[in-house]
Amino acid sequence: MITMTLAEIAAAVGGELHDADPDSTVTGGVAADTRKLSPRGLFVADGRGHDFAAEAVHKGAAAVLSSRPLPGLPCVVAPPAQGHRDASVAAVGRLARHLLDRLPHLTVVAVTGSAGKTTTKDLLAQLLAGAGETVAPEGSLNDELGMPLTVLRADEQTRYLVLEMGAKGVGHIRYLTELAPPDISVVLNVGLAHVGEFGGKEMTARAKGELVEALGEDGIAVLNADDPLVAAMAGRNRGRTVFVGEGPDATVRAEGVRLDDAGRAAFELVTAAGSAKVALGLVGRHHVANALAVAAVGLAVGLDVAAVAESLSAAVALSRWRMEVSVRPDGVTIVNDAYNANPDSMRAALETLPVLARGGRSWAVLGEMLELGEAADEGHEGVGRLAVRLGVSRLVVVGAGARAIERGARAEGYSGEESVFVPDTDQALALLRRELRAGDVVLVKSSRDAGLRHLGDTLSEGAAGRAGGPGTSTVEGGA
Numbered sequence: 001m002i003t004m005t006l007a008e009i010a011a012a013v014g015g016e017l018h019d020a021d022p023d024s025t026v027t028g029g030v031a032a033d034t035r036k037l038s039p040r041g042l043f044v045a046d047g048r049g050h051d052f053a054a055e056a057v058h059k060g061a062a063a064v065l066s067s068r069p070l071p072g073l074p075c076v077v078a079p080p081a082q083g084h085r086d087a088s089v090a091a092v093g094r095l096a097r098h099l100l101d102r103l104p105h106l107t108v109v110a111v112t113g114s115a116g117k118t119t120t121k122d123l124l125a126q127l128l129a130g131a132g133e134t135v136a137p138e139g140s141l142n143d144e145l146g147m148p149l150t151v152l153r154a155d156e157q158t159r160y161l162v163l164e165m166g167a168k169g170v171g172h173i174r175y176l177t178e179l180a181p182p183d184i185s186v187v188l189n190v191g192l193a194h195v196g197e198f199g200g201k202e203m204t205a206r207a208k209g210e211l212v213e214a215l216g217e218d219g220i221a222v223l224n225a226d227d228p229l230v231a232a233m234a235g236r237n238r239g240r241t242v243f244v245g246e247g248p249d250a251t252v253r254a255e256g257v258r259l260d261d262a263g264r265a266a267f268e269l270v271t272a273a274g275s276a277k278v279a280l281g282l283v284g285r286h287h288v289a290n291a292l293a294v295a296a297v298g299l300a301v302g303l304d305v306a307a308v309a310e311s312l313s314a315a316v317a318l319s320r321w322r323m324e325v326s327v328r329p330d331g332v333t334i335v336n337d338a339y340n341a342n343p344d345s346m347r348a349a350l351e352t353l354p355v356l357a358r359g360g361r362s363w364a365v366l367g368e369m370l371e372l373g374e375a376a377d378e379g380h381e382g383v384g385r386l387a388v389r390l391g392v393s394r395l396v397v398v399g400a401g402a403r404a405i406e407r408g409a410r411a412e413g414y415s416g417e418e419s420v421f422v423p424d425t426d427q428a429l430a431l432l433r434r435e436l437r438a439g440d441v442v443l444v445k446s447s448r449d450a451g452l453r454h455l456g457d458t459l460s461e462g463a464a465g466r467a468g469g470p471g472t473s474t475v476e477g478g479a
Helices: 006-013 047-058 087-101 117-129 146-151 172-179 201-208 228-236 287-300 305-314 343-357 373-389 400-412 425-435 452-460
Strands: 016-018 042-044 063-066 075-077 107-112 160-164 184-187 220-224 240-245 252-259 264-271 274-283 324-327 333-336 362-366 394-398 419-422 441-445
Touching: 006 016, 006 063, 006 075, 006 087, 042 047, 042 087, 047 063, 063 087, 087 146, 087 172, 107 117, 107 172, 117 160, 117 287, 117 305, 146 160, 146 172, 172 201, 184 287, 201 228, 220 228, 220 287, 228 240, 240 287, 252 287, 264 287, 264 305, 274 287, 274 305, 287 305, 324 452, 333 343, 333 452, 343 362, 343 373, 343 441, 362 373, 362 425, 362 452, 373 394, 373 400, 394 400, 394 425, 400 419, 419 425, 425 452, 441 452
Parallel strands: 042 063, 063 075, 107 160, 107 184, 184 220, 220 240, 240 252, 333 441, 362 394, 362 441, 394 419
Antiparallel strands: 016 075, 252 264, 264 274, 324 333
16 A cells, blocks of 8 residues: 555545544555554444454554544544445545555456456456566455455555456446446456346346446456357447457457366467467366456456466466365365355356266255345256256255255255255264265355355365365356
8 A cells, every 4th residue: 555644544535533643654554354454554444343443553553444533543534425335435435546546557457247256356366467566356355345445455566456346236336446447347247146136137237337338448348258248248338348258259269178187177268469278277167268358358468378378377266265176085075165156156166066076976065045036946946956967966955045956956856865955054064974985076055154165164174285275266156
């Protein structure tokens, strides 16, 4: 973060200082979690965060960005926010925009999509780091608080800023782009994530397309030509459009895609500037689309095809609970992909399972997919039917919210031997500990709040390590 005085911060957010020295400086960045706070940092007290303000100052915070004065604590008090936004959250957004206005030579690359955002930004961070100082989100910081916190890590040395932008409704991404106007916008796909809140895929496409509409005439939109709803967003772009995919309409495309025995994709990266071979270290064919989007960004900022292919081939995922593949000493393979889930990401993960099992016994331990609204029953039943059609050996459905998965599997022909429902993760763990044997491959997947990621961690205890780093892959459901 650029060093700022409290007076400058107050002016940037339209706030007032209370019990604070206007000439005091913030040099330690901005955080909304006292565990991540650096000395001389700015602590953002959003919501219940006010309860931790004294602790933040005790840990060395230069001041607190708050929605009200906190007697005895140095504060930048934010003005009331419009709508339902927390005043401190709205203020940190304005501070992020103020910082970007001071860094005019920074290239902002923004990514959205119903699935794959986090892995794509991880790949972009690794690719662009070879071209210049790069800042990218930690984990999945993609909302109205997390995204500005990422922006505020940039400084005069930063050349590329990679941002992940999520949404749960129309207007959300537009707001984020007002805080951080993109130079390059990447739209990966339009799926069923949060369909209960969006009201359908067409409304999701309308919301995602706000990232394209935010581009100026010099901007570049990277769009998935294989997704019709994404490809149609080209009509909302004032700048240049680059199509990526596997079909003939893509200007950056993959040819000859194949999977190895570990489920990792290799392909020929074909562009107008030449071609090169790519061998991904990520598990799952769906990562080809993510890699192509990253390649298009790399080419847009001036990297050559060979450098792009080399970076993609060397890259690993950096975020947890996304197709983390680990092999236990007893020969059981655990695939923990329980950070998030929707019907599209469930399909991608389930399609990878038989590839990893290589004819052996496969297990799908599946929990609830949240935020599907009226489509919940149909979506869960469809996942159960798909598991049967893909030949998953054993299906374990965990939790009442996911019960329709088992109902779909039974309707497709599974019996009580092949498919079982358990009410919670404790009973799932007990069953798996009784029945797993060497050579089994176990996929654990659900939405984050269903809690199956912790079951995956427990099942992985004692494993030699996670293949490919903290997380080998991502099939995420966040919108």
